[in-house]
Amino acid sequence: MTPHQIIFFIIIPMAGGICTILAHRQRKLQRFLGIGFLLANIVTAAAGLCAVAPTGSILVSQMGNWPAPFGISLVLDTLSALMLMMSSIVCLAVFLYCVFQFDDDQQGGFFHPLFHLLILGVQWSFLTGDFFNLFVAFEIMLMASYAMFCVGTTTLQMKHAYKYVLLNLVGSILFVTCAGLLYGQLGTLNMADITRIAMSGQLPDSSVPVIAMLVLVFGGKTAIFPLWFWLPDTYHTLPGAIGGLFAGLLTKVGAYVMIRVFVMIFGSAESITSIVSPLLLGSAAVTMFLGVLGAVSMHSVRRILSIHIISQVGYMLMGIGLAIAAGIAFDSRVMAVAGAIFFIMHNMVVKCCLFLCGGLMHEHAGSDNLQAIGGLLKRAPWLAVLFMIAAMSLAGLPPLSGFFGKWVLLVAGLQSEHYVIVIIAVITSLFTLLSMLKIWSYGFWSPPQGDHVEHPTVRPRTFGGMAGITLLVVMALSMGFGAQHYYQLCETAAKSVVDPTAYVQAVLGEQHTPIKQLSLVETSLEP
């Protein structure tokens, strides 16, 4: 893959969106196009990953061919490539589910274009190297998600969509304000340029509150402690698959950006990390614990899962907070970031998979309220098996994917002697298990009740759903049994994030690395 080809990550979903708008009356064509574009997406992501991961190199494309801090840069480093790889697989799985499980009403309208454009926003966020452009990417993603709330809606969904839109708008306003203020403070929006400024210790004192404000902006998108409100009130109203898509992608984009911003860009600035790290760690502790408490006390599959998202975000936050904690060794920082990245990847796959399982449970039993269903094991044994694997993976049982993410984070926490958060992480893990057992015990076990008992002859077709779930479970299993390989990728990504010299060099060019800045410039070129 050559540097300029990374624009395919933008082109493919955008073309997907446009083509499906044009074909919006032909359902079948839409489906074919959709699968085609999503497969192309996966291929591109794989090509991108192969291009950057083995050597940890970085592909940069300057939009409009304007040089780095002046135009907009798209950057594909290992971190982005990993995120793109995972998100494209998750998208395909959800798409399979949607295409085969949804009725015409739910797939109707502009469902397909919205789906592709949502992916556009997500991939755009992963690629961009510019703050304001990130805002635009977020807006695409959010606007697509707002519109998706309107497809095949129920009244309940509409009611809660209002809160979703309102709170996310508040977040967007904060974001754009902060982007403006940051530009005011630093005179640039290019991430590499800001990294250069931070690494060379040129951050003005007055920029500290503005940068701290970014915790609020991205914390809101990631659904961390005092900002998560939009999530638990809304996700459970969505159909399982859409919930899975949102759960697998949206908050993870937030977590990704937090790594980018707080570890890579400002990770080297003592004045920032000393303020942000305690905030993140404190918030992580409350987020993971309170989230899991909420999840375990719910009674419907989707509610449990959606509130769980928050709790899992806490783990990612823990990794980020540890990575920038004071006095932590380079290796432990890399470990913490790698753990967070691994956890994000794991969570994208597994959380989405569980939502899809929840959707199929709903198809079988006619409800996903655990008090109204039961005994699905007999009706859908394979679904049960797949659910069990995903659930145990989420609960972090070895050798499944969740275990290793947790393991790395615990080791990083113990190495840096942050015992409190480690204790909370362990307790949270137990409650996570409890909540998963709750779904299993009252959904798949227990005396049978629900549609599948009342109408034993009516069998919903679940081929597409099972295909999607199987794809994700296979991914999750490979992340567990092949954790070594995934972790090494995460480590490569983490190294380039913890020490962003290469990133800065790649985007700005050789001579603007923070180490030899300014002094070399004097010798530069005459006409």
Next chain:
Amino acid sequence: MTQATWILMAAIVAPLFCGLLTLIIPRKAITLRLIIALAGPITALWLLGYFTRTYGIGFETADIAWMPTLQLNLALNADHLGMFFAYLVSGIGVCIVLYARGYFGRDADSLYRFYPCLMMFMTAMLGVALSDNYMLLMLFWEMTSVSSFLLIGWNYNDSQAVRNAMQAFVVTAGGGLCMLAGLIFLGVHTGEWTITGLDAAGVANTTPVLVCFLLIFMGAATKSAQMPFQFWLPGAMAAPTPVSAYLHSATMVKAGVFIVGRFWPILAAVLPIWPMLIIPLGAMTMVYGAFVAIQKTDLKQIFAYTTVSQLGLLMTMYGLSAFEYQGEPNLIWDVTQILNHALYKAPLFILAGAIGHVATRELPDLKGFFYRDRTAKILTIFLLLAGYGLAAGPFTLSFTAKEMFFYQIYHAYAETHSLWFWPLIAAGIATGMFNVAIFIRLATTLLAKPDPQTDQAHDDHGHSSHGEHEHETGIWATLLWVPGAFIVSFQYICGIIPHAYETLFGWLESSPYYFDHFPMTWHAHLGIPLYMSLIAMTLGIALGFSGLLRKTFKDPCDGLYVQFYETITKDLGPTTFGWVQRGHAGFYIGSIMVALVALFLWSIGGDVLGLRWPDGVELEPAKSLFPGYLLTALVCFAAILLPTVIDRASRVLVLGSCGFAVSGVYYLYKAPDLALTQLSIEIVSLILFLLVLSLLPEQPFKRRAWVFPRMAIAVAVGAVMFWLTLTSTAVNRPTMPYRTAVGGNIEHLGHYFLRNAHHGMDTKHVNADSLYGGVVERPAHGEYAENQVMLHPGGGGNNVVNVILVDFRGFDTMGEITVLGLAVLGVWTLLKRRKKTGGFSDPSSYHDHKDIKDVNPADMESPPYHSINIPAPNGPDTENNVFANTTDRSLNS
């Protein structure tokens, strides 16, 4: 020598492989299924035997790297203890596979489901026994918990079984997590991730090691059902009897004891807390288990509690082993003790299951069972033979083991002369007494003359308590008791012929020294331990025949898990989470705003008074900019007024006045384009708002709540924003290191934009090393291509703003257009939907919709979190928010 490791790994994985193999053969092929299932443990046994013959026990196998970075490697430890466990697991496993065939009869579905789970457990347990690497150990450890969970909840139509399965899993997994934390901490602390390597790593009695030990011990204590966690084990008896016999008596519950055994040579030596913690806990569990056991009536419950008691004994044994006797380690034959328990407890369960199968498991209903028929006679005889083992009567291995335990106590006492051992001696005697009494009661009940009336009731019981399986007849039916009889025979062989024990099992004993002290029945050392045994037996016989302790007794710890679960899910969870998640949009936005202010205060270190007006920013004199002040005052006034206005239309107008004033400010500061844009947006939105408002129903008068807090938050947020904006404009920005093509500095982005908007001034005449002229492409593999510069022709426009929008940052613009397009799609979807279904709240259309199932009717009315008392979820209906009302009602009308 990785070959040895692979052989052991093959032994570990063989059962699981066979278990999965049984899944692919047809359901009805019962015999084939049995044969394949049998192949699992038999292969494992054969491979273990091959390993023992070829390499010998204690052979140090080489590690195979699996995940070296993550410290998960195939490091195995085939020492005596590990190999003994492996043999035990696969040996008993063979018997259980056969017994399951007898137990489930021709119930093909059950067998189909049962063998894979059982085989998964077998693999897990073999893995626990042989792993050396911490993470590998954890892997198999959690796998035992999972398979135990699946097997306890076997009868999933029974909610009690399901609850018990959850209880067992949560308790053991909770301990497992502690153990994981402990092992990770130990690994991080010592840098050594294998148990055998720990010795060399040189642990000392430090706080971290102590914490690690306590955490690991938590795992062991929960798994081995030590007080106060013993309740999960009797609960686990909801599992089919083969499972109870295998997991919950013979093997899995010993894993905790096993872990303690794994760590004792290393940790008992350095940690003085070792005996002080383990002995009292074990002794308490030992006595308490036996005490509860005698008061139970269900056969499986009785045996479950005696298992608890025996596990306590094993723990105590490891605690006592920390003491020395005459310069040698205290008498510890852990293998004998553990083996002995397996050899009588597994048969007890097997036969109890068999009796329950043909009659009932309730002891009072089994009166005179012996006289029922031929099968009953056989079952009773073998049950009593195994029960005699439980009572540790002479001529059994159990007697030897009990003697050994007494010797241990006695030795420890003789060495230390500490008074603390007197209660322990009493506990040992009491446990022995209870066990004897249990045997006496079993015998007297089963052999008593039957009551003619109750005879009929038996068969019904048998069926109701056991679900419907087809009963087997003929040769297969004998599988119900033959495995048990086979296992129990070893009790007597080893008990009567000491030499046989040495031949059969002696080579597995981990501490072979001291063998001459072996207190076999035939040459029992006269001494205090023997007298203790005699006292226990006498008291036990007396108790057994007496009427004492015949009432059923409920273990108060039984409620612990339920209490925990209810507290978390019904009390703590909903209250705390519900307190945050109130379902009220106003609260949410308020919290975010408060967070914003708090964040600002945190970032400046709370030093509000220390904020200084930035240098270089001067206020304009009031005279020259009076209109500006006036407009600003207007904006502020309108904004503050907003929360107090109640009428919707007025609020829209107030909001509008804010916007108009802002556009005035733009105009004053010489930004007419912005002013125009703002103005047109204000006009359009105002009109739209008012139009929508006219469609809404009358608004009832309602006083706004929380006006002043709202105002305070708003003012604080405004102040913060003001300050940030002020400092952002006044700041000394970092200098840009970028230079123009002619050598001057590019001072800021605008500078560059101005220079290059029309034609690329900074792109011409630059040599290849420069950056500004174009893009230095970085080839994929990290080398820099030299001189690869692409010249940029410039923006080609005269209006710099336009060029920024469509060229410099044209990519942003593309994104924004996409956003607009998406908004159109969303609105279109909404409108189309409304047309199609005629509104959102039309009940008929609503019910047509498939997603009706999504909505629990209770959900619609009540708060989203069941069983929580929190304010209603929806801002819109309860609160007076402009947007809320418009969105909600306009859609309905």
